[in-house]
Each structure stands twice: as C-alpha cells, then as structure tokens.
Amino acid sequence: MAPRRTPRPAAALALAAGLLALSACSADGRAPGPEASRSMPEATFVFANAAAAPTLDPATTSTVETSRIAAQMLEGLVRADPSTGEPVPALATSWERSADGRSYTFELRDGVRFHDGTALDAAAVCANFDRWESHAADGARTSFATVFRTATGGSLYGACTVESxxxxxxxxxxxxxxxxxxxxxxxxxxxxxxxLASGTQGSHPVGTGPFRFESGDGTRLVLSANPDYWGELGDIGTLEFRTVAEPELRYVALRLGQVDGYDQVGLDSFAPLAREGVQVFQRDPYSVSYLGINQNVAPLDDPDVRAAIASAVDRGAIVREHYPDGTRVADQFLPARFAMDGTDLQVPAYDPQRAKELLEASSYDGEPLRFYYPRNTSRTYMQEPEKIYADIAAQLVRAGFVIEPVPVDWSDGYVQQVQDPDGDHALHLLGWNGGYRDPDYFMGALFGAPDGEFAIDDPSLFGAVDRAAALPDGEERSRAYASINDRLSRVLPAVPLAHPISAVAVGGSVTSFPLTSTGYEDFNQVRLAPAP
Incomplete structure (x- = not known):
C-alpha cells in the first residue's frame, strides 16, 4: 500500500538518537517453575507499543496496550476464534447454556496452575467475578460494568456459583x-x-497464560515463557513490550534491529517499509474515530449547533490526509463488518455554507469552545491526532466557531479528562477499538448509559441499546441496530470520522504473526525462523 506523502527517512534517522538501547532484563528473584519434558523456547522478542499501558490490570481499563500485554499472562474461560470471533474453549473446556438463557455452566480445564503455583478451580473463577462486580458497584467505567449494565440501575449480573x-x-x-x-x-x-488479595494486579498480574511477569511496568515490561503452561509455548522465551510513542522512532527502531515488531505503522513509513521488503500486516477496519460533543457545555445542547459542527467538518479530506488507504469515511458508529448500516442516516455532509447558516440560526453567540485533543500517541483509530485536530479546528473556525485548543498528553490521563462528568471539555477527539465480535461492544460502551463524555440524557436511547443487545442474532437484531444508527445520526452526540485500518510491521526473523482486528495478538503464536 502506498502512502500519500513523501517519507522522511532523514528526519526519522535524526530522531533515532532519542531511542534507548536495549538494556539487560532482570528477573524478580522468583525461583523458576519446574520444567516439564518439553524444551523451553530461548528466543527474545521485543515489540514496540504506541503508548504506555496505564495499568497492567485489564479489568480496570480498555486501552489496547493494557489488553495486549495482559492477554499474554491472563486467560479467560473462553477466547475468541481468530477467524470468526466466536467463543472457543480456553480455561473452560466446555459450557452449557440454560434453556432460558439466564445461566452458563462452565467445566474447567484440569491441571491448570497459576504462575504462583496455585491451582485453577471454580472458587478462583468466582473470586474474579466478585472483584469485577465490586469495581463496577463503586462506579468504575469497566468492561464488566458495560457488559452487565451496572450503570443503568438493573445489573444483569446474578451470581457466580461454585458447583464443584x-x-x-x-x-x-x-x-x-x-x-x-x-x-x-x-x-x-x-x-x-x-x-488479587495482595492488591498488585495492576503492577504484577498473575494468571495462567503462556507468559509470566518478570520485571518492569506499562512503559517497559519483560515477560518470560511459563514452563508450566498447559498449552503451546511457541518460539519466544523472553517477550518485551517497549513504549515508543513517535511513529518515526518505531520505524527506525525496527530498521536498526532494536525491536522485532511494532504496532501502528505511521503513514510515512508504509512506502519505505515496502521498498525495504519489510513485512507489514494490516488489520481490517474494526474501530471508529469521532469528534465528541459534550452537551453539558452550552450551547452544544442546541441541535442546530451540533449540526453546524458536523456540516463544517470535511470528513473525506480528514480520511484522505490522515489515514492509511483502505480507511472508510464514517457516517455511523458500527464498522461495516456487522452489516447493520442505518437506512436513513442524516449525519450532515460537508457543507461550509450550510454550517454558517445553521450557526447563525442557533443559540451560539461566539463562546470559545474548549477543544481537547491528545498528544504524543498513535491510536488504532487515530494515528495523527494533533494533525487531525489542526484541520478540524481550522474548518470550525472558518464556519464561525471560536476554538480554544486544549492539548493533553495521552499519558496524562487524556481519556479520563474527556470522560469526566464535571469536565470542561466542549469538543474532543477520541475513538473506540473493537474488543469482541458483537455490535453491543460499540453501542453499549458509547451510548448504552449516561456518562460524562457526551452527556446524553436520553433514557429511551439507552433502552433501545439495551433491547438490541438482548435480541437473538438475526434480522430483528440487525434492524434494531440499524435503527439506532439512524437515531444517532439525528441526535449527533459525536461526529463519526473514520473506520480506519491499522498495521503492524515485523522484522525478518518472523515467519508468521497472528494478527487480530482487536490488537490482542497471542505472542505464543508468533513463529520465528530458526537462529542461524
């Protein structure tokens, strides 16, 4: 795939001085587990993330980096089939759904042990569910809270019961x-x-996965192959995750052999990587980027003001200039793979004259709008947030808005700031990356309950999202989500911008890389060429 801009290898090489050399990895002093009859892998693999993981506990955040790292150490009852996304056995070898759909009974895999040597059993599983429920009860915005609808006053979670x-x-x-x-x-x-009892889950997860914690944190972390793993270990003995926020530095690090692979290939790097014969794997579009609108900030509660904002933004130009080829301009929030497109979408097309007319007829009176945007990060849904902000802000100013820029480093809690119910964000750039293969992952998380990001106060919308999630797969469910897409295009809690592709680049030692649309790749499935 060819980029649309001239690459800048000289500038990239100049930035290389900012890279840290790979340092020796220290163990945490834990005695190694007993090795079974199999041989242990010895290869070291270094992967560069585009941002630091704010925590190593995936139960408390939905960031790709935390989830990717945690997936190497923690396993669930089920995992996603890499082709279909449907649940397949993991720590549970089988399960049975009750006739009324209100319970699942899981049979656990025999002989599995956690990295600390304790055995996996039903009590351990329920201890985790109890912890997740406790976090949600405290009001935390977690995956458990979204899935089990704890914020809407009627939790779906009943209980976790030890049967044996x-x-x-x-x-x-x-x-x-x-x-x-x-x-x-x-x-x-x-x-x-x-x-969990020790309270160290955020800094030192202890699971059953193919890799176990050795040292480091969300910025730079070292894992080692788990000698007691019940499944396949693969080719990697030592796995390091390193944070390299600048796209050009990630490119240089790979070319200099300082990393073996990296996420979020920058636009300027596609052509040089292709010329150099470097393997680049592209994920299918499974995310959405958007311009968020906080209706708690007057006059953004005025529908004409929101329509003016949407009319002022040239989404096509944003996609052409700031996203890789293959990215789709978004007019709704569900990626195309669900085939649940709205039938009466009304997101305004780019029309700067119409934007001016709407603004003149609205309640807007020239108030500065605080526009938050993240710095020093590349996201699956938005590789160049600073440049996207600059273009959108200029378009809004031309339409008659007064914009006050608020840049925030991603690592300084950007997401928390733009989701704060008491925050002063009027506009913001953000997105949502698919985490499992169901439309409720998008609709439930973004529009299923009141929150501080968009400040939507629409119980009937929340009810429609909840009803769609409860429907069985089929035509009725598809129609329900298409109707929600139509409704959101009229309400405009945010302006959908793009359904992007993203890419991973890997070095010549890699013969196979298990790319996933979610970004939660299993590194014990990476295949490496034999050492010379």
Whole structure:
C-alpha cells in the first residue's frame, strides 16, 4: 500500500538518537517453575507499543496496550476464534447454556496452575467475578460494568456459583446475547486469588497464560515463557513490550534491529517499509474515530449547533490526509463488518455554507469552545491526532466557531479528562477499538448509559441499546441496530470520522504473526525462523 506523502527517512534517522538501547532484563528473584519434558523456547522478542499501558490490570481499563500485554499472562474461560470471533474453549473446556438463557455452566480445564503455583478451580473463577462486580458497584467505567449494565440501575449480573472444584455457574438476571462473546476479552482474564488479595494486579498480574511477569511496568515490561503452561509455548522465551510513542522512532527502531515488531505503522513509513521488503500486516477496519460533543457545555445542547459542527467538518479530506488507504469515511458508529448500516442516516455532509447558516440560526453567540485533543500517541483509530485536530479546528473556525485548543498528553490521563462528568471539555477527539465480535461492544460502551463524555440524557436511547443487545442474532437484531444508527445520526452526540485500518510491521526473523482486528495478538503464536 502506498502512502500519500513523501517519507522522511532523514528526519526519522535524526530522531533515532532519542531511542534507548536495549538494556539487560532482570528477573524478580522468583525461583523458576519446574520444567516439564518439553524444551523451553530461548528466543527474545521485543515489540514496540504506541503508548504506555496505564495499568497492567485489564479489568480496570480498555486501552489496547493494557489488553495486549495482559492477554499474554491472563486467560479467560473462553477466547475468541481468530477467524470468526466466536467463543472457543480456553480455561473452560466446555459450557452449557440454560434453556432460558439466564445461566452458563462452565467445566474447567484440569491441571491448570497459576504462575504462583496455585491451582485453577471454580472458587478462583468466582473470586474474579466478585472483584469485577465490586469495581463496577463503586462506579468504575469497566468492561464488566458495560457488559452487565451496572450503570443503568438493573445489573444483569446474578451470581457466580461454585458447583464443584471444576464446575462454575454464571447466572444472569435476564438473557443477553453478547455475554459469552464478551468473556473473550482480556478484561475477563482469570487472575490468581492470592494475587488479587495482595492488591498488585495492576503492577504484577498473575494468571495462567503462556507468559509470566518478570520485571518492569506499562512503559517497559519483560515477560518470560511459563514452563508450566498447559498449552503451546511457541518460539519466544523472553517477550518485551517497549513504549515508543513517535511513529518515526518505531520505524527506525525496527530498521536498526532494536525491536522485532511494532504496532501502528505511521503513514510515512508504509512506502519505505515496502521498498525495504519489510513485512507489514494490516488489520481490517474494526474501530471508529469521532469528534465528541459534550452537551453539558452550552450551547452544544442546541441541535442546530451540533449540526453546524458536523456540516463544517470535511470528513473525506480528514480520511484522505490522515489515514492509511483502505480507511472508510464514517457516517455511523458500527464498522461495516456487522452489516447493520442505518437506512436513513442524516449525519450532515460537508457543507461550509450550510454550517454558517445553521450557526447563525442557533443559540451560539461566539463562546470559545474548549477543544481537547491528545498528544504524543498513535491510536488504532487515530494515528495523527494533533494533525487531525489542526484541520478540524481550522474548518470550525472558518464556519464561525471560536476554538480554544486544549492539548493533553495521552499519558496524562487524556481519556479520563474527556470522560469526566464535571469536565470542561466542549469538543474532543477520541475513538473506540473493537474488543469482541458483537455490535453491543460499540453501542453499549458509547451510548448504552449516561456518562460524562457526551452527556446524553436520553433514557429511551439507552433502552433501545439495551433491547438490541438482548435480541437473538438475526434480522430483528440487525434492524434494531440499524435503527439506532439512524437515531444517532439525528441526535449527533459525536461526529463519526473514520473506520480506519491499522498495521503492524515485523522484522525478518518472523515467519508468521497472528494478527487480530482487536490488537490482542497471542505472542505464543508468533513463529520465528530458526537462529542461524
């Protein structure tokens, strides 16, 4: 795939001085587990993330970096089939759904142990569910809270019950189609109860996965192959995740052999990588980027003002200039793979004259609008947020808006700031990356409950999202989501911008890389060429 801009290899090489050399990895002093008859992999693999993981506990955040790292150490009852996204066995070898759809009984895999040596059993599984419910009860915006609808006053979660050491029942207050698919997320990885009791899950996860924690944090982390792993270890003995926020530095690090792969290939790097014969794997579009609008900030509660904002933004130009080829201009929030497109979409097309007319007829009186945007990051849904901000801000100013820029480093809690119910964000750039194969992952998280990001106060919308999630797969469910897409295009809680592709680049030692649309790749599935 060819980019649209001239690459800048000289500038990139000049930035290389900012890279840290790979330092020696220190262990945490833990005695190694007993090795079975299999041989242990010895290769070291370094992967560059585009941002630091704010925590290593996936139950408390939905960032791609946290989920990717945690997925190497924690496993859930089920995992997603890489082709279909449907649940397949993981820590549970089988499960049975009750006739009324209100309970699932899981049979656990025999002989599995956590990294600390304790055995996996039903009590350990329920200890995790109890912890997730506790976090949600405290008002945390978590995957558990979204899936089980704890913020809407009627939680779907019933109980986790130990049926026997190897059997556990998850009961719901009502049937819900996405629940089993939702459990494939790293957020539902089962951790050692002893580790949970110690309170160190955010800095030192202890799971059952193919890799175990050695040292470091969300900025730079070292994992080692788990000698007691019940499944396949693969080719990597030492796995390091390193944060390299600048796209050009990630490119240089790969070309200099300082990393073996990296996420979020920058636009300027596609052509040089192709010329140099470097493998680049592209993810299918499974995310949405958007311009968020906070209706708590007057006059953004005025529909004419929101329509003027949408009319002023040239989404086609934004996609052409700032996203890789293959990215789709968005007019709704669900990616195309769901085939649940609205039938009466009314997101205004780019029309600067219409934007001026709407603004003149609205309640807007020249108030500065604080426009938040992230710095020093590349996201799956937005590689160049600073440049996208600059273009959108200029378009809004031309339409007659007064814009006050508010740049915030991604690592300084950008997401928390633009989701704060008491925040002063009027406009903001953000997006949502698919975490499991169901439309409720997008609709439930973004528009299923009141929040501080968009400040929507529409119980009937929340009810429509909840009803769609409860419907069985089929035509009625598809129509329900198409209707919600139509409704959102009229309400305009945000302006959808793009359904982007993203890409991973890997070095010559890699013969196979298990790319996923979610970004939660399993590194024990990476295949490396034999050492010379």
């Amino acid at each position: 050491d190897s059997s556990v029942e998850l009961s719901l207050t009502s049937a819900r189609t996405p629940v089993l698919r939702a459990l494939t997320q790293p957020a539902f990885g089962i951790a050692s109860p002893a580790a």
